[in-house]
Amino acid sequence: MRDKALKVIEGLGGLSNIKDCEGCITRIRCTVVDPKLVNDKTLKAAGAVAVMKMGTGIQVIIGTYADLIATEMNKIRKGQ
């Protein structure tokens, strides 16, 4: 999960671009600083089937590992 989490963080424009992040059943929902830094290709390489953008709200649809990946992302964000 850590590898995937790191890849998703990269696809979202890096740690500094992520304001908050939570996992649902199939989606990682994030608020980003700059949506232009979000790279769909990187996210799809990490396993995303689709990326939805609504302003600074980004939803990465990635399947039922979404919650586990988001939990790992938040650990990385906290420096754990």
Added chain:
Amino acid sequence: MPTLTLLAPFTGRVVPMEQVPDAVFAQKIVGDGLAIDPSAGLGVAPVSGDLAVFVGGGHAFALRAEGLEIIVHAGIDTVKLEGKGFEKLAKAGDRVAAGQPIVRFDLAAIRAAGYSTISPIVLSNLPASARLTKAAADSHVRAGIDPLLTVEL
């Protein structure tokens, strides 16, 4: 050909997936299925299987049965309720029986928070060769009793 019948996980009115007020579900990005607008706040297992995922807040779960993954999501955007109004009646990893209560939730609390109670049931890994039969739109289904979706694998 094996046939898998998925029972309605909620009691309520059948809503076509295209009418779910959420683009990801409506466009079937995760998969095909149906939604129910529940008239009672109880979610049951649509089929016997493994409760593979049960999100922290209790508003969504995924079952695995016969190689299929079935996602049941109570309401829309309900992740933001952070579990408020949801009571888990089973836990991730449990082997559950069709009709077994999985989650109890407060429909009024979902509405009061401004979210839709429409609840999608999604087959996330349906093979292209499978045949899916759906209950009629607007029909009334009873949780754990009436068939909602039939899959011929």
